[in-house]
Amino acid sequence: MYKITKLLTLIIILFPVTSLAEKNKFVSFTDPWIKLTVGNHKVTSGYLKIKNLSNENLKLVSVSSDFSEKTEIHNMKVIKNVMIMDKVDSGVLLPPNKQMVFSPGGLHIMFIKLNKEIFLHEIKNVFFEFEKKGTIKIPMKVKKGMHLKKHKH
Numbered sequence: 001m002y003k004i005t006k007l008l009t010l011i012i013i014l015f016p017v018t019s020l021a022e023k024n025k026f027v028s029f030t031d032p033w034i035k036l037t038v039g040n041h042k043v044t045s046g047y048l049k050i051k052n053l054s055n056e057n058l059k060l061v062s063v064s065s066d067f068s069e070k071t072e073i074h075n076m077k078v079i080k081n082v083m084i085m086d087k088v089d090s091g092v093l094l095p096p097n098k099q100m101v102f103s104p105g106g107l108h109i110m111f112i113k114l115n116k117e118i119f120l121h122e123i124k125n126v127f128f129e130f131e132k133k134g135t136i137k138i139p140m141k142v143k144k145g146m147h148l149k150k151h152k153h
Helices: 002-025
Strands: 028-036 043-052 058-065 066-079 080-086 092-094 101-103 107-114 123-128 134-143
Touching: 028 123, 043 092, 043 134, 058 066, 101 107
Parallel strands: 028 134
Antiparallel strands: 028 043, 043 101, 043 107, 058 092, 058 123, 066 080, 066 107, 123 134
8 A cells, every 4th residue: 555655646746747738749848937026016017038949830828827816928129219018819820830929118027916926036826828829838937137228108
């Protein structure tokens, strides 16, 4: 009985790791981080690099989290020193063997109406849903962030 219990425990522990590894064969995530909020701000942003490892287009259709009411993909542009930020409703297409950069001042993730305070160096789970491939949970570390350029809102 002891050996069976030990074996079942091992299977339960290893199964999620194997499952996650299987899902990640088509995409890689590097440098994932979330900007530390200042004061009582209820909105923050997240950044990372996503690389399509496959030979076909991949579509990131949505992003979600368990620490904000809404999580959205946004794109920011500065035109004539005015910041314009738009929600990306159509998803993000990742061409074969190419990398997409989510960075300050460009494509990024918005965490809206935070339902918990976030702390420096804390790890938060963010869920990336890909069309026809499913959802992948990525741990993202909270870091101090800075604006790249001064701009007017």
